[in-house]
Amino acid sequence: MMDAILRFLIGGLVVSVFAILGDMIKPESLGGVFAAAPTIAFATLSLTLHKHGAAYIAIEARSMVAGAIAFFVYACCVSFILVRWRPKSLMAAITLMPVWFATAAAIWALWLRR
Structure with a gap:
């Protein structure tokens, strides 16, 4: 409480x-x-x-940064597609979700996995 x-x-x-x-x-x-x-x-x-304790939140904070980086890459891709080809926003957002997941997985594999 x-x-x-x-x-x-x-x-x-x-x-x-x-x-x-x-x-x-x-x-x-x-x-x-x-x-x-x-x-x-x-x-x-x-x-x-x-x-x-501090060691635990260091891991949590690093994970938050990794998630933010993955989301930033995803948002940039969606923005680019929306400006370039002007599809429906929902379609672009859903279609490019694998970019977000792949970026997060790559960051985990290269930086977070221990």
Whole structure:
């Protein structure tokens, strides 16, 4: 129960900070990007540090970075396809999901597997 309360408080504080940063950055539509994932990651890592220690969260943080890199590659591919050939967004997003999974698998095989 205490973990949930801490996660709520940390998440609320960090969301507020990132929302302010999002308002300062142009275009303002990026505000949502800054408010979502970093907040969850920060809250999760801080609570995990308290429970499991620094070595454990180092692995977790590395995994989060790998997932973000894989998603970035996927998003760039989807963006390129949408601009280049103008298919329906849902079709491009679903069709290119194997790019995301393959990138994540490659990062795991080259960097995370131990």
